[in-house]
Amino acid sequence: MSSMKGIKFGDFDMQANGVTVTDTDVLSPPQNKIQADELAERDGALVVKQQYASKPFTVYGYLRASSATALDTLLDTFKAAMSVRNQPFDIEHAGSVRRYLASQQNIIISQSGPSVAGFSVQFLCPDGMGWDTEASALISSTNISQSAATIPFVVGGSYKADPYIKITVNTVSGGSNKTVSIGNASTLRTVSITRTWSNGDVVEMDRQKGELLVNGIPHDYRGALLSFDAGAAGITWNDEFTARDVTILANYTRRWL
Incomplete structure (x- = not known):
């Protein structure tokens, strides 16, 4: 995905101030859990229930600062922002904003230089759905x-x-x-x-x-x-x-x- 696509988690801008998102699978639909009962004395089955599961998704990117000390500060700020629970994850989509309620499950940081570090953040969206921001x-x-x-x-x-x-x-x-x-x-x-x-x-x-x-x-x-x-x-x-x-x-x- 384009690094210019706007993304926020709560009030934290994930495309500004040294933070860049390069990829995410947030737009993938949630798993459709289907319950089917076998038919009596016939081939096949009958779908009796469909239910969408909660959805995990991951965001990948990198942090870039002007110095090693500045990167340390940015890392602390980033991890603190990601640790807030039940925040809107907003991504620009189709000329508007698609919103997912999310909480961070796991963060992986991989430092590739004195002032650059890659990250992946796994979130959980409880209802699995994206929402418009307005009714x-x-x-x-x-x-x-x-x-x-x-x-x-x-x-x-x-x-x-x-x-x-x-x-x-x-x-x-x-x-x-x-x-x-x-x-x-x-x-x-x-x-x-x-x-x-x-x-x-x-x-x-x-x-x-x-x-x-x-x-x-x-x-x-x-x-x-x-x-x-x-x-x-x-x-x-x-x-x-x-x-x-x-x-x-x-x-x-x-x-x-």
Whole structure:
């Protein structure tokens, strides 16, 4: 890789002040661990589970200073910066920045001269994924006035979206002890909430945080908080109201294998 590609670990710039990265395998995808069960009295197997593993990756480069003493100081600074746990590892990619949460597992230093030393640093990325550094809109603010609706969208990145979804009940009639169901149009999995609904109620679902709030307070629900595979997708709405005016929006952070 080009030594000019920007790389930071936390606040430490790995392409400045005598530090140069020459190579890394951070953009390799994590291992896809597949569980397959053999078919009864037939050849082959059936995939029953897929799960991405945590991902180790390595960064290679060199440290260069103006003197042997300056190199000693740079080495100490470098090792201290690499020892901080759970830091963002940011690398320039596709005109933006790809972010990996990482902790250093091992450092190897090989001094090749009085003021030059090579290094390799092995990191562990717990979730194995690269993230955008900013959230993106999944669903722009959209109005729902029917009891059943489907809103299509496209999930960017190459890994599933675990979105934040906000639903505002602007006006409702016939909302006493009624159920609202919000679902994944592809998998048909839904989240169902039963309560007495009023004008101005706000539902917030956050798959990343694992919470569902109604008017800022945790609320019981049936089903599982929604996630969506990369590519074309959609969210479904179903309610038991007599009439409604509802606004829904969602955002997410794109993730990359």
